[in-house]
Amino acid sequence: MDEYTPFLDALTALLGCEGVLNDPADHERYVQDWAGDRLGMPLAVARPSSTAQVADTVKLCREHGVRMVPQGGHTGLVRGAMPDPEHAELVISLERMDRIRRIDPLNFSITVDAGCILENVKRAAEAEDCYFPLSLGAQGSCQIGGNIATNAGGLNVLRYGMMRQLVMGLEVVLPDGRIWDGMRALHKDNRGYSLAQLFIGSEGTLGIVTGAVLKLSPRPEKSQTALLAVPSVKAAMQLYALARRQCSDLLSAFELIPRECIELALKAAPQLSDPLDAAYPHYVLLDLAATGPVDLGEMIEALLTQGMEDGLVLDGVLAASMSQSQRLWQFRESMLEGQQQRGEHLRTDISVPISALADFAEAATQAVGTHSPDATIIAYGHVGDGNLHFNVLPPATLAKEETTNLLHDIELLLFDVVDRFDGSISAEHGIGRVKQAAYLARTSDVERELLTGLKQLFDPDQLMGMGRILADPSAS
Amino acid sequence: MDEYTPFLDALTALLGCEGVLNDPADHERYVQDWAGDRLGMPLAVARPSSTAQVADTVKLCREHGVRMVPQGGHTGLVRGAMPDPEHAELVISLERMDRIRRIDPLNFSITVDAGCILENVKRAAEAEDCYFPLSLGAQGSCQIGGNIATNAGGLNVLRYGMMRQLVMGLEVVLPDGRIWDGMRALHKDNRGYSLAQLFIGSEGTLGIVTGAVLKLSPRPEKSQTALLAVPSVKAAMQLYALARRQCSDLLSAFELIPRECIELALKAAPQLSDPLDAAYPHYVLLDLAATGPVDLGEMIEALLTQGMEDGLVLDGVLAASMSQSQRLWQFRESMLEGQQQRGEHLRTDISVPISALADFAEAATQAVGTHSPDATIIAYGHVGDGNLHFNVLPPATLAKEETTNLLHDIELLLFDVVDRFDGSISAEHGIGRVKQAAYLARTSDVERELLTGLKQLFDPDQLMGMGRILADPSAS
Known part of the structure; x- marks a missing residue:
């Protein structure tokens, strides 16, 4: 037996x-x-x-x-x-556990089991003319509990925040099997320490999220998408500052896409054609969304005009309909497929202060180029949050083992550049096992001690999610 | 010696x-x-x-x-x-410790000493055409460190969130004298457990906040204020839902003001005159703010028209200039003075789900009225967050000791009504000493044990802020 x-x-x-x-x-x-x-x-x-x-x-x-x-x-x-x-x-x-437990449109809240798939939560909200803003590539299969455990981000963070800002209440099974009932449907609550915030982003190491009350927004009635060619990352970031100032708080996505990604998308999705008449070094894909008497067309025209006057925008295409908008966003999705088709590659999710992003991209490009001139850099991402997926495709000719070693070396080198800009080696994906060594090497003694103490407090038998975020003590 | x-x-x-x-x-x-x-x-x-x-x-x-x-x-x-x-x-x-350490308008962030007065932080942000949205009555003297320790809320929470949503990084002196350096100027960062979120709202019991990186927004270029008469609290809440849907995310304040508060304001500030031709049972004071090509006048007219058609708005006055807007907000400020002039009174800061607020107000009014028909209820507040200051003025004829006892009884009775609506007895002010007994009586064993464990972990010698939030073990 x-x-x-x-x-x-x-x-x-x-x-x-x-x-x-x-x-x-x-x-x-x-x-x-x-x-x-x-x-x-x-x-x-x-x-x-x-x-x-x-x-x-x-x-x-x-x-x-x-x-x-x-x-x-x-x-x-x-x-x-x-x-x-x-x-x-x-x-x-x-x-x-995939029940929508309750939706309360007057309270702008939805109460769900943790196993609900994100897409289903978004649909349930829409059916009540509300909007759950978390939007990411995996939304057709990722679950709310995982979104909470990893503090998921995605495309609309700059307007609506990460999962941390979208959770009103939580229900958690603690590592000792007791249930913590923090299912509060309150927009404001200032009682005691925020246990909910501690569980959010704890990657399943402090308890199992079983239910959540999530914050909804009114469903935007209209949106406007633009794909704009910009001369440089620096110009893209200046355009971001301009867009934040000219578009009130109606800007909901601001993605940087380098030319290499457009090429990847064109290869992966042959039905797509080059979005503009010429090729440009960088593009910005942005969304505005609103309800009520706001003319988003006028707003985006004004941004475009000012951006061109300031030399920040070289050319662009505006989506005049939902289907045109989806077509523009297809570049964003197809480029990920194209990247995936290239096989093993380095995937990062770093962040730096927005004001440092262009300089970071330049320094990182230089560092990688010096080390490995044949590698292809594709640096795209949610730059409105200072978040860049600075990814590297290895030369196609390299053998498997050499590829793995090269990518590992490049990652170390990139993380050093992140350090120089006071950035984060994990803006979105979390630490898990993959980034543990790099994370712990960058963490102060005091922070590590506090985290270890928290883990010990919540999981005294050390049985739940061991070896994620913190090292497994039994492995040392 | x-x-x-x-x-x-x-x-x-x-x-x-x-x-x-x-x-x-x-x-x-x-x-x-x-x-x-x-x-x-x-x-x-x-x-x-x-x-x-x-x-x-x-x-x-x-x-x-x-x-x-x-x-x-x-x-x-x-x-x-x-x-x-x-x-x-x-x-x-x-x-x-009142230095503005750094302001980075391109990153929409400001780095400050914890002793900075809120008003000064707001001014420093404005000087760079940015906006720090935390707005509250005490802003001329409250300090950022206190705002963080209490997770301050205020007038603009519905659009910008509480302090919890406005903090990017923290520097904290722990109860053992070590410094935790979490001064990150990053809009997205997913490394390890969020210690910052644990310190926010911990009321000085887990450490002393000494510095913070705060998130800024673009400075609104224009705003529109309206004071609208509504027939009931229920109508006010329906108007809120309408306003959220008709005004995109540009609604920045939505305050409920009962007639009693207008009377208090008129008494406290004789230069004010009744804002409308007749007296109405309730008023809503709301703000819209925007940058760029948005016509807020058109937006508020549309809201007003729809609100009147739906029977939610009886009359109203729109502020066409900054000075008119300030005049309308003076009612909000003067009513607090008026309340203060009435001497000892019951001050609460409860919250319930927004969808339950009107029913809560009715049930609470009935409960207080039955217990104490001569008391005056003034229930105002940030109802767009489900947050109501359901305050009670005792009959003026009552002696000091009787007043204290009466208000204490009414508080107990009100908190029971809050429980029935799954609300919070502290939406804004925190627990401190004053609400400790009521808080602990409503807290599950598992929550109390976790909070006690956290306190013990951060402050093993039990020397910092003892007796706030949690009971002082040496006092038992």
């Missing part, structure tokens, strides 16, 4: 057959993340269907000393939710 | 004579809060002039086992920063 048999029997007794996957053949979909990485296999996959079942599962793990890792839609990029290759871990998947 | 003499000598050696106030005659201004309350006298007042001096002061307190209470502009309303009447406490005032 396997040492885990009594635990697995008890788990099946608790959750029923549809609540536990014991057969490794069924585990395939729980071991890979969005980047295609896989690490280890799970002990089993638990699929509780209620908060009470999550709590009972966690209690059982604690009784048996079994490690656990909470899992959402497996769209992370830092291997945070992947089973540990060194220790047996029970995957606790929230996928069966 | 007093038992504290060696400590005080060492403190003076550390901070110099201008850095320590030993004479009780100099303590007067450090023992009262905004509500005029006073509790005990401090051991002394330390006035460090730098983060390093704060850290050294805290270390010295720790060596000597001296309790300390951080203090900002003494504008709190829950006695959080007032010296403890039971234990000797060193007041650590941040008032000499």
Whole structure:
């Protein structure tokens, strides 16, 4: 009899057959993340269907000393939710907890199970003429619980904030199996320390989010998209400052796209054609959205005119309809496919102060170019937040192992440039396992001690999400 | 020799004579809060002039086992920063740390000492054509550190969020005297647990905020103010939903003012005259603000027309100029003076879901009216956030002691109504000492244990801000 048999029997007794996957053949979909990485296999996959079942599962793990890792839609990029290759871990998947519990349009709030897929939450909001603004590539499969655990960002952060700003209340199963009920549908509440904010971004290491009250906005009635050619990253950032000032708070996305990305998109999606008559070094893709008597067309024309006068905009195309707008955004989506088709590459999600972004991009380009002149840099991203995906495609001729080593070296070099600009090596994706070494090397003793103390306070048995963010003490 | 003499000598050696106030005659201004309350006298007042001096002061307190209470502009309303009447406490005032360290308009950020007065931060932002949106009655004397420690709210929360949403980075002296440097000027950063969010709203019990990086917005170029008469609180809330939907995200304040408050304002400020031709049961004071090509006049006209058609607006006055706008806002300010002139009264800052606010107001009015028919209810506030200052003026004929008892009874009764609507007994002011009993009585075991654990983790010697939020264990 396997040492885990009594635990697995008890788990099946608790959750029923549809609540536990014991057969490794069924585990395939729980071991890979969005980047295609896989690490280890799970002990089993638990699929509780209620908060009470999550709590009972966690209690059982604690009784048996079994490690656990909470899992959402497996769209992370830092291997945070992947089973540990060194220790047996029970995957606790929230996928069966996908109820919209309540929507209250007058309160601009929606109450959901953590396993709800983001897209479904957005749809439920729209059905009540509201808007849940979190928007990202993975929205068709990522889950709200994962969005909360990783403090997800995406395309509309500059106007609506990250997940941290969109959560009003949380329900969390603690690592000891108790439930913390912080499901408050209040826009303002100043009682005690904010436990909710501590759980947000804790990557499943302090508890399992099982439910949330999320903040909605009125649904924008109209939007306006523009793809503008700009001479440089510096000009793009000056255009951003201008756009913030000329468009009130109606600017909802401001993406930098270098020419290389347009090329990738054109290759990946042959139905697309070059958006402008000539090729330009950089482009900005921006969205305005509004309700009520606001003329967004007039607003964007004024921005364009001023941008051209100031030499910040060289050419551009405005979307006059929803389908034209979707066509422009297709460049943003297709370029990601094109990037993916190139195979192994370096993916970063750094941030720097917005005012330093152009200088950072220049310094980083120079550093990579000096080290590795044949690599292709594609630096795009949510520059309105100071967030740049400074990615690097290796020369196609390189062998697998050399590629991995080269990309690792380039990452180290890039992170040094990030340090010089007081930036972050993780603006969006989190730390997980992938960035742990680089994160801890940059963290002060006092911060590391506080984080370790918090982990110990919430998870005294050290069983939940071990080895993510902080090092696994048993591995040292 | 007093038992504290060696400590005080060492403190003076550390901070110099201008850095320590030993004479009780100099303590007067450090023992009262905004509500005029006073509790005990401090051991002394330390006035460090730098983060390093704060850290050294805290270390010295720790060596000597001296309790300390951080203090900002003494504008709190829950006695959080007032010296403890039971234990000797060193007041650590941040008032000499009032430097604007840096302003970076391209990054929409400002870096300040915690002792900066809010008004000065707002002015510094304006000088760079930026806007720091936190706006509250006490802004001429409250300090940024206090705003952070209490997660301040105010008039513009519905558009810009509370202090929690406006902080990008923090510098904190921990209760052991070490400095946590979280001074990040990044709009997006997803590294590790958010310590900054834990310190925000912790009311000086987990550390002393010494510096902050704050998020700025573009300065609105134009604004539009309206004072609208509405038939009921319910109508006001429907008007709010309409305004959110018709005015994009340009609505920046939405205040409910009952007729009683207009009367108070007219009495307190004789230069004011009744704003409309007739008296109405309730009024809404709202602001729109924008930059760029947006016609706010057209927007407010459209709202007014629709509101009248729907029976939500009975009459109204629009401010066509800045001075007219200020005149309308004077009602909001003068009514507070009027309230103050009435002497002891019950001051609350409750919140409920926006959709429940009208029903809450009705239930609370009924409960108070049944208990105490001669009391005057004035329920005003930031109803766009679900936040109501449901205040009660006692009958003027009542003796002092009876008044205190009556107001205490009414508070208990009101908090029960808040519970029925899943609301918060503290939307803005925090817990401090004043709301501690009511807060702890409403807090689950699991939440109280986590908060106590956090306090123990950050302040193992239990010396900083003891007895605020959580009960002082030595007092039990």
